[in-house]
Amino acid sequence: MNEAIEQQIASMVEPLVRENGLELVNVEYLKEGAHWYLRLYIDKDGGVDMDDCSTISHIVSEMLDQKNPIPQAYMLEVSSPGLERPLKKEEDFVRFQGSLVNVHTTSQFQGYKKFSGNLVGLINDEIVLEYNDERVAIPRTLVKKTHLALDF
Incomplete structure (x- = not known):
């Protein structure tokens, strides 16, 4: 189920991320303790900064609030994939x-x-x-x- 939600979210947010000159590297939707997390990992040549993460967080949050694709409450996190970036595509x-x-x-x-x-x-x-x-x-x-x- 989580993988289906991750794929759905990726297809929804990837165009928004791309429009802002960034790359969507990965989407994770998982439960840690009592809380659900939706994590978006973004990147660009030279790396991302806090402004990039903040911009994408704001844009994606508005879109997800409108479309409401996830039934339960969750926390949205947007960050860099880090030095050990996953290879998926x-x-x-x-x-x-x-x-x-x-x-x-x-x-x-x-x-x-x-x-x-x-x-x-x-x-x-x-x-x-x-x-x-x-x-x-x-x-x-x-x-x-x-x-x-x-x-x-």
Whole structure:
């Protein structure tokens, strides 16, 4: 159910975010303790600032109040995806080729559930990483999440 709401909200707010020169990176709708949260992660070249987050929060809040797509009370949060930005869209896998990423799978694949390596790309619906001169191709159907990794 949460995934359906996340997709619905993403399709509703993405045009608004884009109109403001920003990119909608991710939408999360989840319950933490007794409260529901709707989190929007936005980005742009050079990163977002508080003004960007405030603008999008105001615009999206007005639209959600009018359309009322979520039945229960929730808190809206708008922020940057951070340094470990998730990769979800096909464009993300092109944009961040060569970057260090972590891939978490839903079940073991080749004996592991977490992979780290340089992103080669998304090829034939597999996330291809290179690590120590070896390549691993992880079927996207097994992937729980993929995100940029910090390289120290």
